[in-house]
Each structure stands twice: as structure tokens, then as C-alpha cells.
Amino acid sequence: MFCHQGVMMLRRYVWIVLHVCLALIAGLVLSVMPVAAAAPLQGDQQVYVVQAGDTLLAIAARFGVTVEALMAANGLDDANYIVVGQELVIPAPVEEGDTPPPAAAQPDTQVYVVKPGDTLGQIATHFGVTVEELMQLNGLTNPDYLAVGQELLIPTESLPETFPTPFEAITVTPLPVAQGQTLVIRVKLTQPASLSGEFDGRAVPFASEQNGGWALVGIHAMQKIGAYSLRVIARPQAGGEVTATIPVRVRGGPFATEDIPLSPERQQLLDPELVRAEEARVKQVWSQLSPRPLWEGPFRLPLQEERVTSFFGTRRSYNGGPVSGFHTGTDLGAEEGTPIFAPAAGRVKLAEQLTVRGGTTLIDHGLGVFSGYFHQAQINVEPGQMVQAGDLIGYVGNTGLSSGAHLHWELRVAGIAVDPMQWVGVLIP
Ligand SMILES: [Zn+2]
Known part of the structure; x- marks a missing residue:
């Protein structure tokens, strides 16, 4: 009780308290907790009593010291193991001009402060990391326990x-x-x-321009969340091949789930054979790829x-069935x-009536980019025809597998x- 009185205590007072505590447990077996006895306090050191929800990282950040300095000052071997009630010696904050930098400035990580209602799963999805990755990096043992205000290290790649x-x-x-x-990739080259x-x-085709080129990568709506590598390969005219590898993190999209009610006649349209064809x-x-x-x-x-x-991306079920796609x-x-x-x-590449998609037009915009217009009442273009932005191409309808007049507008990048x-309204590339 006495030992855990204040959260923070001044050096001299604590030293006395520690002596009292040590005296009280002098007769007990001292191997109960792997908590090293704090080294004698020096200079302007302080003592901090570990609270529920604390992590070594959060404590280090609060006092402007590094996790390493905390571990050294307290003889800790395991950054993931601290106990509620444990007393930690807080070393003097790093003076300006000194090294090392505080933990928050570590390369390839950022700090996220837990907000009310957050779960580790949501945070992981938001930042494109796995729950396991977050737990390991932050020394968490229970994925269900997060404290509001707790600071989490999030891996990032630059x-x-x-x-x-x-x-x-x-x-x-x-x-x-x-x-x-x-994903939009732009490359500048020093030589052709x-x-x-x-x-x-998947192969990523590049459009070439003076002194470089650009490319697009469609990220699948169900792409597994996490870290990927993008490889960009240059083949100079003089010969040889040079590869640049770029880390790309895929995070979760903001997708809801919806159920589509279908009448029996419309449901027949879901015949797997027909859908496949x-x-x-x-x-x-x-x-197809127009270069x-x-x-x-x-x-x-x-x-x-x-x-x-x-x-786009909404997870879908039909007539209360299981989610069968997006x-x-x-x-x-x-x-x-x-x-x-x-x-x-x-250039219009397809303009015809389909069973599921109804009145359908597909336009090839080049470099593997296609747009699609489904369920049209009327189609005003023909295959092979070039269209310009703003040209009338058809009229909204309710044809095919549709439960009300609407335009299903689709965009594909290399089929994705x-x-x-x-x-819309954004210059790509
Ligand atoms: Zn749709």
C-alpha cells in the first residue's frame, strides 16, 4: 500500500520508502517477481509505479526517455514484461545534443494514440498491418486489452x-x-x-514519356492486408537490367456488407454456368492491353x-445468403x-445485351484501363467507335440482374x- 502511494515520487522520499518496503519483505523469498531491485537513484532520477495498461514504450514516451535507457536503468531483460505496481527508475531525460533519439523517432515507425472505441483489429486494418505484427512490435500479450491514450508503434515504410x-x-x-x-507510379530516368x-x-505495364514513364496498379478489393513489394525494372538501351524495389503497404478499405433481395425470376439469372460464360x-x-x-x-x-x-467494394449477399463476393x-x-x-x-470494345449485366458497354481507355456501363435501357455506341469525354454513350435502365433503374459504373485496371x-475529378497519372 505504502509503496504504491503516489504515481511519482521524489528521489529522496522514494529512497526511504524503498528501504521500508525492502525491510518489510526482508524475511520473504525474494524470487517472486523478476523485478530487479532499482539501482540507487542518482541525480534527478524519478520513480514511476507501473499502472494497469502501461507499456514500457508508453512510459518511455511520457518521460522523454528511450526504452533502452529504461531497461538499462532498471536491469530489465525483457521489454515486454512489466508488472502493475512495479517501480521503475526513470533516468534523466536526454539532454539536447545527446544521442540516442527518443523511441518515437525510430525509423520506419509512427506512433498512434489509442482513441475510445478502438480495437487492435481496426487499427491494424487501418494501417495495413496484421494484429500479430502490432502485438509483437508493441510487446502486447492480450489483443483485447487496449487503454485509451496508450501509444502504439505502427510500422511504416518510407x-x-x-x-x-x-x-x-x-x-x-x-x-x-x-x-x-x-496505385500511381511515376519514374524519372537519367538515361533512356x-x-x-x-x-x-502481376506484370505492371508502363507508359513511356520523355525521361521516364508511369504505370498504374489496381489493388484488388479483397487483397490481403499487409506489406508488399513493387518491383520497377529499367532496361537501358546500352544493355543490362536494373531493378528498384519499393515497399507498398495495403490497408483495408471502408467496405460495408449489404444483402440484395432478388425475385425468383431474377434469381434464375444467377445460374452458375450462365454467370461463368x-x-x-x-x-x-x-x-486486353492497348499500349x-x-x-x-x-x-x-x-x-x-x-x-x-x-x-464500390461493398461485400454482398443475395436473399439473406452468405457473402458471396463484393x-x-x-x-x-x-x-x-x-x-x-x-x-x-x-475506344468502345463491347456494346451489347448481356444476361446478368443487361445493356452493357465496355470502353478501352488504353494501358489496360477499361470502364463498364451496365443495366442500360439503350446503348448509343458501337464496338470500334472512338469516344471523347462527355460524348453521349447510352441511357440508364433496369436490364439484367438489377432491382431498380441505376447505372452500374465499373473501372478495371489490368482486369482488377x-x-x-x-x-473522378482527379488527374491520373
Ligand atoms: Zn452495381
């Missing part, structure tokens, strides 16, 4: 500052990237070279009015017959469905 020749600069945005987002890339086993038909189109981008400037919304009735586009609510405009320039709304 882009290397220099790259091997012929790379002059490489930028990758956004980082971390969320499930369903489009052809560029290619690879992400998660149609899937193969559209996939054959959007897996040059056909669009310029930001994409526009394909309808005049923006009324999202179902977001929403591969954005649903824009509109009256039947509302005009649909091309959001950007491109991404959130089209990320592109």
Missing part, C-alpha cells in the same frame, strides 16, 4: 531516397494504398531505358447527378432514360476492379 542508376526518382501514391484503390514492373506476381466474355475484353493511354485529364462522372446508391463498381441512382456520358476518351470514384 521510399528509399536514392535509387540505382538509371533511376533518378520514383514516386508511388497513395501510400499506404487501400483495397480497391489505384524501357520500363516494366511487377506487383504481387458471361464473365469469360467480358474478361476476354478487359484483359498507349487514350485519355487525357481527369475522369468525369458518367451521369450529370452524383447519387451513389451502392459503393460490388465491383459504383451504383449511381437515376431515372430510367437518364443520359450516360463517356467519362474520358477511349477498382473504385471509379477515386478517379
Whole structure:
């Protein structure tokens, strides 16, 4: 009791208290707790009594000292093991000009302060790390125990500052990237070279421009959260091959779950054989690669009015069944017959009635980027036709597997469905 009286006590007072405590337990076996007896206090050291929810890191941050200094001052071997009620000697804060830096300034980590309602799972998803990774880094033993105000170290990766020749600069945005987002890579070169890339086993095609090039990577809506590597390969005209490796963290998207009620007639459209055949038909189109981008400037919304009735990435079930997939586009609510405009320039690659998708148009924007318009009442373009941004391409309807007039707008990057709304009004690349 007496020992745990204040949270913090001044040196001389504590020294006396420690003596009293030690005297009280003198007759007991002293191997109960692996808590080293504090070394005699020196200078302006303080004592701190460990509270419930404390971590060594949080204590170090509070007193502006390093975890290493705390461990050394208290003879601790294990940064993950402290006990409520344990008394820790707090060494003098590091003077200006001294090294080492405080724990918060460690490279490749950032500090997150736990807020009310946070769970470790949510924090992990938000930052693109696994719960296990967070527990290990922060010395947590119980994933269900978090204290509001507790400071958590979050691993981060920064882009290397220099790259091997012929790379002059490489930028990758956004980082971390969320499930369903489009990653934009820009490369500057010191000498002419052809560029290619690879992400998660998939080839990444580059568009070349003067002194460099750019590329897009679609992050799958169900991509496993965590750390990945993007490889950018330059082949200079003189010969040889140089690879730059860039760390890319994928974090969770903001996806809800929804159930779609379907009438028996519409449900027949879910015949797996039929779904598969149609899937193969559209996939054959959007897996093509036109080497040059056909669009310029930001994409526009394909309808005049923006009324999202179902977001991209929403996890979906039908008639109360289990979640069987995710929403591969954005649903824009509109009256039947509302005009649909091309959001950007491109070439029409498919324009026909499909069973599930209804009246369907697919536009190739080049460099593996395709946009899709489903459930149309009427299609106003033909395959092979070039369209410009703002051209009328069709009218909103309720055809195919649809339960009300709307436009399902889809965007594919090298076949991967991404959130089209990320592109609206934003200059990509
Ligand atoms: Zn839809």
C-alpha cells in the first residue's frame, strides 16, 4: 500500500520508502517477481509505479526517455514484461545534443494514440498491418486489452531516397494504398531505358514519356492486408537490367456488407454456368492491353447527378445468403432514360445485351484501363467507335440482374476492379 502511494515520487522520499518496503519483505523469498531491485537513484532520477495498461514504450514516451535507457536503468531483460505496481527508475531525460533519439523517432515507425472505441483489429486494418505484427512490435500479450491514450508503434515504410542508376526518382501514391484503390507510379530516368514492373506476381505495364514513364496498379478489393513489394525494372538501351524495389503497404478499405433481395425470376439469372460464360466474355475484353493511354485529364462522372446508391467494394449477399463476393463498381441512382456520358476518351470494345449485366458497354481507355456501363435501357455506341469525354454513350435502365433503374459504373485496371470514384475529378497519372 505504502509503496504504491503516489504515481511519482521524489528521489529522496522514494529512497526511504524503498528501504521500508525492502525491510518489510526482508524475511520473504525474494524470487517472486523478476523485478530487479532499482539501482540507487542518482541525480534527478524519478520513480514511476507501473499502472494497469502501461507499456514500457508508453512510459518511455511520457518521460522523454528511450526504452533502452529504461531497461538499462532498471536491469530489465525483457521489454515486454512489466508488472502493475512495479517501480521503475526513470533516468534523466536526454539532454539536447545527446544521442540516442527518443523511441518515437525510430525509423520506419509512427506512433498512434489509442482513441475510445478502438480495437487492435481496426487499427491494424487501418494501417495495413496484421494484429500479430502490432502485438509483437508493441510487446502486447492480450489483443483485447487496449487503454485509451496508450501509444502504439505502427510500422511504416518510407521510399528509399536514392535509387540505382538509371533511376533518378520514383514516386508511388497513395501510400499506404487501400483495397480497391489505384496505385500511381511515376519514374524519372537519367538515361533512356524501357520500363516494366511487377506487383504481387502481376506484370505492371508502363507508359513511356520523355525521361521516364508511369504505370498504374489496381489493388484488388479483397487483397490481403499487409506489406508488399513493387518491383520497377529499367532496361537501358546500352544493355543490362536494373531493378528498384519499393515497399507498398495495403490497408483495408471502408467496405460495408449489404444483402440484395432478388425475385425468383431474377434469381434464375444467377445460374452458375450462365454467370461463368458471361464473365469469360467480358474478361476476354478487359484483359486486353492497348499500349498507349487514350485519355487525357481527369475522369468525369458518367451521369450529370452524383447519387451513389451502392459503393464500390461493398461485400454482398443475395436473399439473406452468405457473402458471396463484393460490388465491383459504383451504383449511381437515376431515372430510367437518364443520359450516360463517356467519362474520358477511349475506344468502345463491347456494346451489347448481356444476361446478368443487361445493356452493357465496355470502353478501352488504353494501358489496360477499361470502364463498364451496365443495366442500360439503350446503348448509343458501337464496338470500334472512338469516344471523347462527355460524348453521349447510352441511357440508364433496369436490364439484367438489377432491382431498380441505376447505372452500374465499373473501372478495371489490368482486369482488377477498382473504385471509379477515386478517379473522378482527379488527374491520373
Ligand atoms: Zn452495381
